[in-house]
Amino acid sequence: MGVTENQSSAKLTRKEQIENTATALFKERGFSATSMRDLASEVGIEAASIYAHVRSKEELLQSICFKMAQEFFGELAGIEAQPVTFTQKLRLIMAAHVKLITRNVAASAVFLQEWRHLSEPHLADFLQLREKYEQRIRTLVRQGIEAGEFVPTDDRFVTRTLLSSLNGITQWYKLDGELSPEAIANGLADLFLTGLVSHKDDRPKYH
């Protein structure tokens, strides 16, 4: 039946139920392909009744996008200031990013994919936030390069690749999956920092 498992719906307000269900539907079908009647039917009420709790369809999207943006920024601030190597900072950021995404896969997916349906001026605000987030990670990468910790590469390109991998998690992560968020974070960090190629001095021989 339901797209959402509002397991303890007794504890949730109607508004929260609506928001959670909207998040799940927006992720699954996309914002534009989700109608207020779809949403209402999933919640178990009529479409018109939604407007007792929410001003508009787009307000739901705004709420999801900006709430997630705020969460992502929150993680960042605590990490940048720590007195550790850039390698370790990058590990911490990856771990925080993964934790946030896996804790709320649907909201993250909406945040990452459906923001383009925001109308102005929210769209411009949102894009500015995104740009700032990427910039701050890019700065860390650049500093790591300048410090000699990282191989000299294009910091913008590395950052984008890193973020693609992190954000791609929303597309395959399942709560009942075999990989824990911690395992994912470590796997990602190892992959990006030390690479896939085996570094034994004797390289693999083919026979």
Added chain:
Amino acid sequence: MGVTENQSSAKLTRKEQIENTATALFKERGFSATSMRDLASEVGIEAASIYAHVRSKEELLQSICFKMAQEFFGELAGIEAQPVTFTQKLRLIMAAHVKLITRNVAASAVFLQEWRHLSEPHLADFLQLREKYEQRIRTLVRQGIEAGEFVPTDDRFVTRTLLSSLNGITQWYKLDGELSPEAIANGLADLFLTGLVSHKDDRPKYH
């Protein structure tokens, strides 16, 4: 069927114009948020006139998705059979993937993001193709691990991460950008194979 079948690549048929414009709009606004009237207006005709060239809106999406799927599979076959190391095979696949994406960013983006709006049975067919593609890359990764070329890791996870990075290119690549497809392919391969951390024996010290 007329004598004047269009062979020239310079001049596009109306149908091709419609398909190209649809691809661009589907990427930019998403399939659901793009109306036939939007598409028609962009092409410079009336919405109803589109149906002289195309059966339905969804046929446009099907055409884009399955054409791209076919192209991706085409690249794969030639690489798997080559008598080179798995490392080199992975490099070749990454290069081919990047080339394909950068050659047609919009179609790739639609292929990667809008497929969920396909209706059955096309959706099931499409998902099967996607699954097969991932599986074949995963097999290469696993073989590389078994051969000792790659560090022992979760091949499924590594493949997903790799594909996320590759597919993420559609989100930031611009034709007039500073990075060439070749540079992107090499950068990606280096990053995934040898990692970000500098491997000089004297590691940077922090105090």
Added chain:
DNA sequence: TACGTAAACTAACGTTCGTTAGGTATGCCA
């Protein structure tokens, strides 16, 4: 018991959607 409020309902609004029907101008070929 009466009242106020919140949250649901039914009905409907104006708009937009994908798509079809039917007509018209243009150009090729018998």
Added chain:
DNA sequence: TGGCATACCTAACGAACGTTAGTTTACGTA
């Protein structure tokens, strides 16, 4: 020259859209 196909047009269909208005129901409190 006449006939026919192509490619466009206008008009309109029924359905679905987001949203509003007005009404009913359920319930805690005076």
